[in-house]
Amino acid sequence: MLYSPQYMRHFQTPANIGDLEEADAVEDVHYTGQGCFDRIRIFAKVDDGKIGKVTYRVRGCSGTIAACSAMSELAVGLPLEQAVQIQGEDVATELGGVPDRKRHSVDLAAEALRTIALKLTK
Amino acid sequence: MxxxxxxxxxxxxxxxxxxxxxxxxxxxxxxxxxxxxxxxxxxxxxxxxxxxxxxxxxxxxxxxxxxxxxxxxxxxxxxxxxxxxxxxxxxxxxxxxxxxxxxxxxxxxxxxxxxxxxxxxxxxxxxxxxxxxxxxxxxxxxxxxxxxxxxxxxxxxxxxxxxxxxxxxxxxxxxxxxxxxxxxxxxxxxxxxxxxxxxxxxxxxxxxxxxxxxxxxxxxxxxxxxxxxxxxxxxxxxxxxxxxxxxxxxxxTISERQSRFNKLKQLDGYLKARLKEIPDLIINADLPSRTPGILSCRIEGLESEALLTHFDQAGIYASSGSPCASMIGKPSHVLKAMGFADQQASSSLNFSLSWETKISEIDEMIDTLSQSVIQLKTMTF
Missing domain, CATH: 3.40.640.10 (Type I PLP-dependent aspartate aminotransferase-like (Major domain))
Incomplete structure (x- = not known):
């Protein structure tokens, strides 16, 4: 099979989709590489210096949808100083690995979390 | 599957x-x-x-x-x-x-x-x-x-x-x-x-x-x-x-071409009519001279690769010029030559039929496409 069961679960039934009314921050990120137009709007709420909740909207391929879902679950409970360190590989691990052509997806989801965590630390 | x-x-x-x-x-x-x-x-x-x-x-x-x-x-x-x-x-x-x-x-x-x-x-x-x-x-x-x-x-x-x-x-x-x-x-x-x-x-x-x-x-x-x-x-x-x-x-082919053509034309008409039921779906280059049985369409704002992955899970096989689905990693040169923006090209799906294609296959695909479009539209912004 091309994708792992975790990847397919996150893609078919993605967690935490939508706006977050009580969000402390909202950020947009988009992929800047060639031939891909994926973009993410991420919402986050902080509780006691930790990520309390993450939601998102996404326009992208299956990989970016799955990566956003995995990232939104991975983020909860992380101290902000750890959230700003998240890398694509961390998201890929949550997805049970991704093929090379979906590397941009996990990198973009991680960038979304880093971007909003950085804003929340300021 | x-x-x-x-x-x-x-x-x-x-x-x-x-x-x-x-x-x-x-x-x-x-x-x-x-x-x-x-x-x-x-x-x-x-x-x-x-x-x-x-x-x-x-x-x-x-x-x-x-x-x-x-x-x-x-x-x-x-x-x-x-x-x-x-x-x-x-x-x-x-x-x-x-x-x-x-x-x-x-x-x-x-x-x-x-x-x-x-x-x-x-x-x-x-x-x-x-x-x-x-x-x-x-x-x-x-x-x-x-x-x-x-x-x-x-x-x-x-x-x-x-x-x-x-x-x-x-x-x-x-x-x-x-x-x-x-x-x-x-x-x-x-x-x-x-x-x-x-x-x-x-x-x-x-x-x-x-x-x-x-x-x-x-x-x-x-x-x-x-x-x-x-x-x-x-x-x-x-x-x-x-x-x-x-x-x-x-x-x-020589002996059956006319009957195949007629069958493909009938199937193509049905496919096109059913695709038009999908909100915001646009047929690309929908000219009278289009060959029956080959159809390209797009739903702007949605990535065709995501739709194809839903299809794949349902046992429905189609294709696209989408960069995320392509090993080449570039938008379709055909659609770009026609003046499509990269994002429009990445939203495009291709359907090719045979005279053996069944109406029930088209119906099943349309059902899955309708559900997938609804789900993906709730995510986008």
Whole structure:
């Protein structure tokens, strides 16, 4: 099979989709590489210096949808100083690995979390 | 996953059981080399001769004008490279919506010192005849235009293109008729082309077999050299069983083409009507001249790869020019040549049908597409 069961679960039934009314921050990120137009709007709420909740909207391929879902679950409970360190590989691990052509997806989801965590630390 | 619906016939088509039956003796017992003088070799040579006559008759050519190849890609490479490389230099013209098996050889020839120009197309993907007229000059050594554009099904005005090319020049014209041949009668004399590609699989024949028609007297530089098959124009042992199957598929196509066309037209109308039920779905290049059974569409704002992944999970197989789905990683050059933005191209889905496609397959695909579109639209912004 091309994708792992975790990847397919996150893609078919993605967690935490939508706006977050009580969000402390909202950020947009988009992929800047060639031939891909994926973009993410991420919402986050902080509780006691930790990520309390993450939601998102996404326009992208299956990989970016799955990566956003995995990232939104991975983020909860992380101290902000750890959230700003998240890398694509961390998201890929949550997805049970991704093929090379979906590397941009996990990198973009991680960038979304880093971007909003950085804003929340300021 | 059990397949429940298939809409990717341009990528791969099933072998007609009647063709397989015709091939069986050559897969089992007839293994002689057509160059051998003994009885088994003579049997192979005879089968090859009969097959060549059938394929030639299919396109109104003479048997000696047929070069058997491994399929569309090789035929196109042989035409483009082979017809240019007999010259020291010169210019090559190819439409901007040619398949990559034309455009990549064009790029290679440019690296080797030849010049090349892409003939622009209009918003529907049809060659701009006025632009072609301006591009032809005394250095032009070959023009190449496919009859049917694979991604959109748009039919090129190939007779008008041939008239234009031949009107004032002696420039050879190559035409990839692989897709056209499954639905339109092909006669190379009437078309006034000098080289023409046809392929077996789309006709219900075996994969990896095709032919290049080369007008008698036209010089060509072989890509494969070393033995005398195909009169020295394509060395290498013939795929005899495949060629026999290809030849049989051309006979079946001649006798069934009209009924296949009618069936595809009916299915295409149904597919188009059902697709129009999907909100915001746009048919790309929806001209009356579109070939029935090949349809490209888009839902702007949604990534086609995500839709195809939903399809895949439901056992529904289609394709797209989406960069995320493509190993090449670039938006469709065909849609871009038609003026599509990269994002529009990445939203496009391709459906290709067979006369064997069932209405129930279309219904199942539409149900899955409707649900997927609703889900993906709730996510986007």
């Amino acid at each position: 059990i397949m429940s619906a298939y809409f990717d016939y341009l990528s791969g088509s099933p072998l007609d059981p009647r063709v397989l039956e015709a091939m069986m003796p050559f897969l089992k017992g007839v293994y002689g080399n057509s160059l051998s003088s003994h009885a088994l070799g003579r049997e192979a040579a005879k089968a090859l001769k009969v097959s060549r006559e059938k394929v030639a008759a299919f396109i109104g050519a003479s048997p000696d004008e047929i070069i058997f190849t491994s399929g569309e890609v090789e035929s196109n490479n042989l035409a483009v490279k082979g017809l240019l490389m007999v010259h020291e230099n010169g210019q090559l013209l190819a439409s901007a919506v040619e398949p990559l098996s034309i455009l990549r050889p064009v790029e290679a020839l440019e690296k080797w010192g030849f010049s090349a120009s892409l003939i622009p197309v209009d918003a529907n993907g049809q060659v701009r005849l006025s632009a072609l007229e301006k591009l032809i000059n005394r250095y032009t050594k070959l023009a190449s235009v496919s009859w049917v554009v694979a991604e959109t099904g748009i039919v090129q005005p190939i007779e008008a293109i041939a008239d234009l090319v031949k009107e004032s020049t002696s420039v050879p014209l190559h035409c990839d008729a692989s897709l056209a041949a499954r639905l339109f009668p092909v006669n190379v004399r009437d078309l006034n082309v000098d080289a023409l590609t046809i392929s077996s699989e789309i006709l219900g024949g075996p994969s990896s077999v095709g032919a290049l028609y080369l007008r008698d007297g036209l010089r060509i530089q072989p890509l494969l050299e070393g033995s005398p098959q195909e009169m020295g124009r394509r060395s290498g042992r013939e795929n005899l069983a495949g060629i026999v199957g290809f030849a049989h598929s051309t006979e079946l």
